[in-house]
Amino acid sequence: MQLDRTRIVVRQRGVLDTLDLALHVLRVYLAPLMIAMALGALPLMLINHLLIAWMLPDADNLLDIPARYLWHMTILIFLQAPLASVFATTYLGQAVFHDRPRLTEVVREVRKVAPRILWSLVLIRGVGAAWLLLLSADRYGEFDSFVDTFLPLVLVTWAIGLRSFRPFIGEIILLEQNPLVGRDAETITVGRRSRMLHGPASGDLFLRWWTSAGTAILLTGTVYGTMLFLVGVLTNDWRQGRGMLLVAYPAAIWTVATYLTVFRFLTYLDARIRQEGWEVELRVRAEASRLVAWLVVAASVMCWTTDAFARESTDPIEAGRQALSAGPSYPWYDKQEDGLRPVHVQPARESALNRGSRWQAATEDPQRESSWGTSVLNALAQGLRWLGLIGLIALLVALTVLMARAFLMREEPGSDDQQAARGLSPLEADRIDNLPFSITQPPKDLLAEAQRCYQQGDLNQAMIYLFSYQLLALDRHDLIRLTRGKTNRQYLAELAAQPGLQRLLRPSMVAFEEVFFGKHRLTLERFEGCWQNLDTFHEDLQRLVTP
Structure with missing residues (x-):
């Protein structure tokens, strides 16, 4: 295994880069990730169906929106998403350093930490409380604002607080496998590891979580709207029927939850890279392992050549000449002159202007007839481009001034004298x-x-x-x-x-x-x-x- 050639490049990333990388990772590992996510989501979907399917109305009217059902289904999946992603998270953790992990190994790793998952992701994160709340709901009664609105909001608020400031509890349990309770004061438990990992970057993690939450809301609406549109086009039935509500709506949220699982895992990697210096450490360890391998190969070659020279008494130069003469003709060796000859290489005909392009030759834009409207739009776009450039330059100047002021304020006059006065x-x-x-x-x-x-x-x-x-x-x-x-x-x-x-x-x-x-x-x-x-x-x- 090449430690510096991981499937996911180990380097620091911003939130937008992480969101973009999550799409690429999801594309590469789409099938195994969907299977791993289904292992955790399908049992939960069955539980949700048993708990709240009775809230659906009998009418199939498009304007009859079952708000109570949609509200509880959204809250349930929101609370259950970290629990459902345990198999996908474990798969991603193994996929960083291995090409294609086996799902049987993933299931085995999850089973090892099942009690810790039950405590941290079911009991502490509000999943168990939500199940008990829905089990106690009156199926034949009217809408209860306290049971149907207030208590679920309390659970959601509690979960948001935990997941925005402590988002990596699942990764700590599944990938680092820390115990819940330490046998001595030196043991790094889940709680202690969580404080060490989340504490220094709590503000950044908070902003990243809310960014992902806003992205999730937009993506869920987009995915479900696409499903509704496709079903309407293919069947000419635009009603939001029970099939759409029972299958399509939860499937849309679980699809987005899969994407956010990848995003959370990449954010976890980024947090460890920033705090523990993974980027440099992996490169050093990889170079060290390669150096050891080269030393072993060099020692083997030296031993072999020494033994060969001890057995043979022929002149090495003459032996090399005979080997080149007896073998196939090489473009760089002249058999008659017994020397090297130049090799003429035909340079590539790619245009230097298109060196970074995938095209093999330069292309010419067709001449389009200009119109008054096109000219105005081009002028407007050019003006906006210049305004953006001026704004960027002004921002850079402001940042430079602020950094200079901060540096000057830090370097107060007399600091050397103060150090000398303290005896340093x-x-x-x-x-x-x-x-x-x-x-x-x-x-x-x-x-x-x-x-x-x-x-x-x-x-x-x-x-x-x-x-x-x-x-x-x-x-x-x-x-x-x-x-x-x-x-x-x-x-x-x-x-x-x-x-x-x-x-x-x-x-x-x-x-x-x-x-x-x-x-x-x-x-x-x-x-x-x-x-x-x-x-x-x-x-x-x-x-x-x-x-």
Whole structure:
């Protein structure tokens, strides 16, 4: 497997690029994705039919819109979409690094985490509550605003809050397979992993979810309207009958849900790429694996050639000449002169203007007769184009000015004097600036400041200073290289040659990320566990320095 040649290119993308890529992924994997989505959606469609099919009226009048049925069906599918997509999500997770995963393997992987899916996607996300609500509805009574409107809106609001700020619970359970409950404090549970993944990018994820929600509404109307139009054209029956409401309307929503499942998975990949540096890591690992393969091949060739030369005593130059003379004629070898001869290559006749086109030759636009209306439209289009260009230039200038102002405000006069007053050398100040997080007013002694905050009971700030001190100490001993853009886990990976220090740094890193990114309060036991590792940390550093 080529780690840098994945089926989906690993790189950062914006929301529009992700929506576009989701269409391409859906096109490539259309059949298996539809089958995987059907595995989860068909049982839910049967349950929905049993729960709310009685709400449909008997009349087949186009103007008689069954609002109650459509309302409850929409809410049910909205709540059930993450649950129905478990097989499709697992398939996509395997398809990133494999060509065509087997559906049997997908089903087996989903079965492993079935209890976690039941808890997180059925009970917590409101699916079970919606089922109980509809089971308790009076089938022979009138419309109840409390049961039919208020309580479903509460469930929808609850689900929107969870899915807009914590959209990747399904991916965490299915792909990362974290446990719900940890056996010790070091275990990364689903909740802890969710905070680590969603916390730093909650604002961006919120905007992406609402963008996808608006897209889903438009696509659902388009797909269902297309189905209604096709049925009307083919059958000459324009009534919105029971077949359309029972089959076509849910199928339209489930089709859009399949597309949004792909979009959510790609957004999950993008979040991990941004936070964990997948793009660079996969390329480095791929080059390392290829280098090992080439070294093995080179060693094998050297052994073979050495053995061959040991057995043969003929002149290698003469042997090569005989091989070329006895074999077929090569365009680059002259047998009579025993030398190389030039090879004439006919250049391609493609036009340079059309180098990026799929056409093999330039095409000429036919001369069209111009009219007054066409001239006006062309002038209007040209004017709009210039207005757009001017607006874009003005926006770029404004952004440049804002960035310059922000940079100048950050570089306040006297900052070097302030660093000197705090006793920070320029090298130490550069190390602090290269930390993967910013520290306002860094003290001269980070360890002493951590101890002071510890004694005052400010454990969160003490943990920040303690982890900063450990990173700076590792950089001073050339065990890691502090560089802007690196993540904490990349620094942890750089300590692979020192497993003892890596084991000591890991709990500090986890506690720091919960405090700094997750905004959680650190317990005294967690901090003291990290603090008590300092003596061993210093001993390991001293052992590396002492020859």
